[in-house]
Amino acid sequence: MALLPYDISQEGRSMFETIIGLEVHAQLNTNTKIFCSCPTSFGEEPNTNVCPVCLGLPGALPVLNENAVRKSISFGTAINATVNKKSIFNRKNYFYPDLPKGYQISQFEIPIVENGEIIIDFEDGTSKKIGVTRAHLEEDAGKNIHESAHSNVDLNRAGTPLLEIVSEPDLRSSDEAVMYLKKLHSIVRYLNISDANMQEGSFRCDANVSIRPKGDDKLYTRVEIKNLNSFKFIQKAIDYEVQRQRDAWEDGVYEDEVVQETRLFNTQTGQTRSMRGKEDSAEYRYFPDPDLLPVLIPDDMMEECVKIPELPDEKKERYVKELGIKEYDASVITANLDLVKFYEDMIANGADAKLGVTWLTTELLGRLGSGLSLQTSPVSSQKLGKLVRRIKDGTISGKAGKEVLDFLMENDLSVDEVIEKLGLKQVSDDGAILEIIDEILSSNEDKVAEYKSGKEKLFGFFVGQVMKASKGSANPAKVNELLRSRLG
Numbered sequence: 001m002a003l004l005p006y007d008i009s010q011e012g013r014s015m016f017e018t019i020i021g022l023e024v025h026a027q028l029n030t031n032t033k034i035f036c037s038c039p040t041s042f043g044e045e046p047n048t049n050v051c052p053v054c055l056g057l058p059g060a061l062p063v064l065n066e067n068a069v070r071k072s073i074s075f076g077t078a079i080n081a082t083v084n085k086k087s088i089f090n091r092k093n094y095f096y097p098d099l100p101k102g103y104q105i106s107q108f109e110i111p112i113v114e115n116g117e118i119i120i121d122f123e124d125g126t127s128k129k130i131g132v133t134r135a136h137l138e139e140d141a142g143k144n145i146h147e148s149a150h151s152n153v154d155l156n157r158a159g160t161p162l163l164e165i166v167s168e169p170d171l172r173s174s175d176e177a178v179m180y181l182k183k184l185h186s187i188v189r190y191l192n193i194s195d196a197n198m199q200e201g202s203f204r205c206d207a208n209v210s211i212r213p214k215g216d217d218k219l220y221t222r223v224e225i226k227n228l229n230s231f232k233f234i235q236k237a238i239d240y241e242v243q244r245q246r247d248a249w250e251d252g253v254y255e256d257e258v259v260q261e262t263r264l265f266n267t268q269t270g271q272t273r274s275m276r277g278k279e280d281s282a283e284y285r286y287f288p289d290p291d292l293l294p295v296l297i298p299d300d301m302m303e304e305c306v307k308i309p310e311l312p313d314e315k316k317e318r319y320v321k322e323l324g325i326k327e328y329d330a331s332v333i334t335a336n337l338d339l340v341k342f343y344e345d346m347i348a349n350g351a352d353a354k355l356g357v358t359w360l361t362t363e364l365l366g367r368l369g370s371g372l373s374l375q376t377s378p379v380s381s382q383k384l385g386k387l388v389r390r391i392k393d394g395t396i397s398g399k400a401g402k403e404v405l406d407f408l409m410e411n412d413l414s415v416d417e418v419i420e421k422l423g424l425k426q427v428s429d430d431g432a433i434l435e436i437i438d439e440i441l442s443s444n445e446d447k448v449a450e451y452k453s454g455k456e457k458l459f460g461f462f463v464g465q466v467m468k469a470s471k472g473s474a475n476p477a478k479v480n481e482l483l484r485s486r487l488g
């Protein structure tokens with residue numbers, strides 16, 4: 001094998017850079033397929049959502065679904081891309097049992113969306129722009145289902161509209177790849193153009209991974225890992241593949257072991273294995289589909305579709321400005337549309353915005369174990385909102401709030417009923433607290449004198465004594481306030 005330009009023996013692994021580009025297939029949530037009127041519903045009896053067009057019968061002609069175009073325009077607008085007023089459908093020729101026509105209708109030289117960007121945010125407050133080369137419309141294939149002795153083909157999925165979103169090779173680690181995917185996932189959900197359900201395969205990803213010595217600007221052989229459908233697996237698959245390529249380089253067998261190919265990630269073993277050599281686009285013999293005219297977007301449709309809802313970044317900015325919550329907290333919540341809905345509903349139910357963040361992201365999410373989601377949470381957004389309100393208005397302490405939440409996770413009662421039942425109401429009544437304060441001060445006259453002569457640290461001692469005497473039920477803010485006025 002040829003000599004590589006680097007001697008890695010001295011510096012070790014840190015001298016490699018990882019290069020990742022992602023191709024995401026987002027299934028558009030139109031009611032019908034992209035070129036026929038068959039429904040796109042998931043989980044039907046095999047081969048029932050089919051017709052001559054999506055079965056690829058001779059003579060059947062495709063008709064483009066307008067909603068798929070509309071949703072693509074919204075997406076292009078959201079990622080600050082060029083939406084091409086004219087784009088073209090091509091035939092991508094290959095044979096596979098789940099593709100009865102022998103070609104897939106896709107876009108090649110002129111996609112509907114080009115040159116966009118997605119911004120990922122790091123925990124330290126910095127961010128990075130990831131280029132989106134293109135997003136094109138295409139039809140999904142059917143599904144091969146392999147059983148022990150034979151294989152079945154289900155064509156219900158054939159012809160489902162996909163938006164294939166291709167990033168630039170701008171990602172430098174599996175962490176960045178996951179951040180990009182999560183951002184993209186939330187954007188398509190905010191736009192309501194895809195349900196992006198990863199378990200059902202409506203948001204799946206192929207990762208192109210290569211490495212190179214740091215400082216080198218050429219791209220080395222990339223390997224494609226196909227069909228990843230969970231953030232966790234994507235991360236693991238990339239990490240495994242990067243390690244495999246580094247090991248090959250260090251062992252001097254890079255050019256033998258890292259070849260342009262498609263690999264599959266085995267979720268059981270955590271390894272990738274070779275599936276087939278990667279085809280070049282020339283091998284697909286793309287040509288314009290003679291059954292479909294070029295897509296021309298009329299001006300009025302363009303004007304309508306560029307009006308898009310508030311996106312994660314805008315919402316985040318608004319949360320920081322209007323609600324006064326921390327930037328990091330805002331990015332955690334706005335990353336997930338379910339969290340957004342829950343949080344906004346809590347606030348609508350009287351929760352303080354800042355306190356609400358902790359009670360949602362730390363306390364509630366911490367208590368929702370595996371198998372529970374916000375949709376199935378035993379504590380609704382209304383209840384959590386009310387609980388936060390009761391903490392903010394001093395009815396209960398934060399510590400008592402945790403007890404209330406624990407109880408609510410197991411019992412279907414109202415917040416106020418639980419506070420009553422567990423006897424957690426704080427004493428905020430001035431008279432009752434003053435009574436305790438006076439008692440503490442009169443039995444500690446020596447310390448009062450010391451305090452008044454300048455030993456201000458003793459203030460904490462008095463607070464502690466009052467809290468102790470009230471058995472923790474006194475409202476600490478009130479205790480502080482009343483003590484200060486008593487001690488003059």
Ligand SMILES: [Zn+2]
Binds near residue numbers: 038049051053054
């Ligand atoms: Zn059909």
